[in-house]
Amino acid sequence: MKYIVLIIFSFLTLMVLPTSCAPEEICLSNQHSVQTGFYSAYSVKKDTTLAKASVYGIGQDSLVYKDARIGKMFLTLSFSADTTIFIIDNNTLLDTLWFRHSKSLEFISRDCGFTWNFIVDSVWHTNTFVDSVSISYPQVNYGENVENIKIFLY
Amino acid sequence: MLKTSRYFFISFWLLMSAAVQGQEPLPQWVPARGITVGVNLAGPINRLMDDNRTGISFLTRVNFGEDMYLLGEAGFENVNFRKERYTYDSNGTFLRIGIEKDILPRKHQTNDNLLMGLQYGFALHEHGASGYTIRNGYWQDYSGNVSSYTLNSHWVEFSMGPRTEVFKNFYMSWKLHIRTLIATNNSELLKPYIVPGFGNGDRRLNAGFSYTLEYLLPLRK
Numbered sequence: 001m002k003y004i005v006l007i008i009f010s011f012l013t014l015m016v017l018p019t020s021c022a023p024e025e026i027c028l029s030n031q032h033s034v035q036t037g038f039y040s041a042y043s044v045k046k047d048t049t050l051a052k053a054s055v056y057g058i059g060q061d062s063l064v065y066k067d068a069r070i071g072k073m074f075l076t077l078s079f080s081a082d083t084t085i086f087i088i089d090n091n092t093l094l095d096t097l098w099f100r101h102s103k104s105l106e107f108i109s110r111d112c113g114f115t116w117n118f119i120v121d122s123v124w125h126t127n128t129f130v131d132s133v134s135i136s137y138p139q140v141n142y143g144e145n146v147e148n149i150k151i152f153l154y
Numbered sequence: 155m156l157k158t159s160r161y162f163f164i165s166f167w168l169l170m171s172a173a174v175q176g177q178e179p180l181p182q183w184v185p186a187r188g189i190t191v192g193v194n195l196a197g198p199i200n201r202l203m204d205d206n207r208t209g210i211s212f213l214t215r216v217n218f219g220e221d222m223y224l225l226g227e228a229g230f231e232n233v234n235f236r237k238e239r240y241t242y243d244s245n246g247t248f249l250r251i252g253i254e255k256d257i258l259p260r261k262h263q264t265n266d267n268l269l270m271g272l273q274y275g276f277a278l279h280e281h282g283a284s285g286y287t288i289r290n291g292y293w294q295d296y297s298g299n300v301s302s303y304t305l306n307s308h309w310v311e312f313s314m315g316p317r318t319e320v321f322k323n324f325y326m327s328w329k330l331h332i333r334t335l336i337a338t339n340n341s342e343l344l345k346p347y348i349v350p351g352f353g354n355g356d357r358r359l360n361a362g363f364s365y366t367l368e369y370l371l372p373l374r375k
Binding site for chain 2: 027029030032057060062064076077078079080084105106107109110112113114115116
């Protein structure tokens with residue numbers, strides 16, 4: 001009986017010990033971006049790209065994308081405002097996207113600290129070359145890699 | 155790694171020496187009985203591996219029955235660090251009580267033991283993040299803080315390991331522990347970095363070790 005207990009305890013310890021001695025967790029960066037994909041307005045199932053586009057946030061000097069061929073965008077949401085605005089410059093044609101969002105604080109882990117998770121409540125846009133937008137997955141959560149917004153182009 | 159290897163080597167040597175001694179029955183052997191007082195060096199050893207942690211605990215045990223012990227341990231553990239992502243401070247104390255059974259056969263006629271125990275643990279500690287920063291990457295970063303607050307945790311643990319009398323009435327032992335959290339009143343966002351006496355606050359199941367030095371205050375007959 002004693003030896004059975006010894007064996008069970010040794011087995012349990014070997015199971016638990018590696019998790020207790022686990023190395024420091026790898027923390028993810030750029031987890032506050034809404035993911036958007038471009039689609040043809042004439043065929044819902046067909047994705048499309050912008051051949052040479054630049055994207056920047058209102059009030060920011062730096063560009064998110066510069067003269068790039070873009071099929072999908074990762075647009076970082078603002079922590080301090082409840083609406084984040086981006087302008088898409090598609091070879092001199094301009095469209096503006098407004099993302100209205102709410103956020104909630106989350107403690108990821110003892111190694112990675114805190115993050116903000118977002119919910120995209122609504123999206124507005126101008127209609128130069130953007131036909132419409134739809135929210136496919138409103139949550140922007142740490143560690144998830146899901147397309148949030150579909151942008152349909154003329 | 156070298157330190158860990160040395161630790162285990164010494165521990166196994168102690169266990170083996172206990173077994174060798176056990177093969178030579180002592181004349182008129184009487185099992186040692188009494189109250190022991192001791193120190194658990196797990197806290198200082200943890201500090202060697204993680205200098206954010208400071209802690210130590212003291213224990214006592216008393217015989218009851220043929221091969222059973224009542225065990226009590228009290229200690230503290232503080233955690234303080236300043237990382238890029240957040241600054242964290244925790245101060246706390248813990249208490250552990252339980253029973254241990256010597257499962258080494260009596261025929262060895264030594265005061266060495268192989269102890270198997272079941273304990274209940276309780277920790278009371280205060281923790282908070284005096285500052286944290288969330289990096290944005292494009293827009294402005296966010297900085298905030300979580301004020302200190304008090305929380306308590308309860309757990310049960312199983313332990314097993316050898317204990318040997320290295321000098322008369324002076325004992326050394328090491329044990330492995332498996333601890334499982336059964337309750338905590340933490341309803342806040344921040345999770346404890348370390349629950350004093352329990353370990354990693356991110357997990358409900360932890361493995362740990364203890365390394366104790368004890369002195370037996372013998373009971374007179």
